[in-house]
Amino acid sequence: MAQDQPDRGQRGLPGGTPRYSAFAIAKQALNYHQGWQRAWRAPEPKAEYDVVIIGGGGHGLATAYYLAAVHGITNIAVVEKGWIGGGNTGRNTTIIRSNYLWDESAAIYEHSMKLWEGMSQDLNFNVMFSQRGVLTIAHSEHELREMSRRVHAIRLNGIDSDILEPDEIKAFVPIINIDQSIRYPVMGGFLQRRGGTARHDAVAWGYARAADDLGVDIIQNCEVTGLRRQGRRITGIETNRGFIKTRKVGCVVAGHSSVIAAMAGIRLPIASRPLQALVSEPIKPVLDTVIMSNAVHMYISQSDKGEMVLGAGVDKYNSYAQRGSFPVPEHMLSAAVELFPVLSRLRMLRHWGGIVDTCPDASPIISKTDIDGLYFDCGWGTGGFKATPGSGHVFADLIANDRPNKIAAPYALDRFSTGLLIDEHGAAGVAH
């Protein structure tokens, strides 16, 4: 539920950025909307910052925001090689949930969920967070048993999860086909009612505006080409716009994590894979929840524009091309059409790909490294969007205090030496 927030009234954000509101829209309309201000500045990089965040996606911008808002560290730059939110943040299928199996996962994803629930108010930016529910379907006896175990574990962690029978699923999702003779029949499902979707671009923009308001410099078209060290300590970053001196570098670049890590001689267990998604032509509202299916590697929702938003599994080879091959969405769509016959005549309007940083245990890496002042937040694979606020929040805490908090600690890089993996392959709707 939304936490109590200080009443901002007609004041803007803490740093003076004018407030977004219905009143502001009405007032600006009188001036033909010519008075809107830039949502964030475009400063030249300074010579030095206290912290530099590499990566201007949702996680990186959230990290910068929480460093400023929670820890009072405002002499920060976010450097982004392209445009903010142009990577995986702008390419995902917007699903948000916290119904994971292991205690460590429940901690971070639920921490994130609670931040989602207050985000639009906290940032004074409508991220269109819609708790329309996320329903995961079970298609076999095995999946039903696994689902039951999963639901109990989720509920023991205080997170909402309900089991639905096929007839209840049909009542909840009228367009679904519950015929038991299809290739992947609906035998049951588990529903997180507090799960749902948000507008992915808005999350990047909301955090960018709020971070900029607190004094964070957001520097786009700035690509990191090297990391400078003195001994085992970071001294700054080399970029295509010059050298920037700093003592703390937080690297949040998803699919490019290994590229940056290699600049410091850091080894990661990450494989960068294509992940594809597509949207259909817009149609009238027919689906008011999110459906996921492990067996068919499909997840679907309907955007507010009316487009069906669909995603699938990763292509099974390494790639930085931001594109995959047709057999993946074709395989997904054939199963989707079987489950939702109304999709069969829809034309697909747009199709794209991102670069997902997959980890051997399908869990992220939030960690210090052997280099003092160098921190990594990566390895979210196909499930990073839902963790955007939680990841940013705990990563900011790690960078500010140079030690992980209770939520982040299990995700240290050394778990691959100790063997304390957090295996969440079954939780994602897709195989890695």
Added chain:
Amino acid sequence: MLLIPCPFCGPRDETEFSCGGEAHIARPLADTQISDAEFAEYLFMRDNPKGLFLERWRHSAGCRRWFNLARDTISHEIIEVYPMGKLPQSAAAKTTYGQSWRRDTAAEKAALPIKDIAKPSKRGGAA
């Protein structure tokens, strides 16, 4: 759709293949003593280059045999196909192989020497 040149069958659609990930990861021999962190370098840490990548592929729906590719992960261009158990011959792939951090790891030094790869041995080969 990748068109993959199986050295035994010829060029086929990627759907006929499975990708085996990074090539030339030598398994440390069981009786060698390396630390957990050094073993983790073998078991979990991976090359993940934005550029030329040496990887293993298997023609699962065809001849079912393994081979190696040198493939660019940005353009998906295949630079070289070479047999399982051998090293690449093209200049670019040889450089990629030689410059990889894996060559200096304790795990690789604890594996069978490269020259024994092609010969069957009592311990079973590494490749």
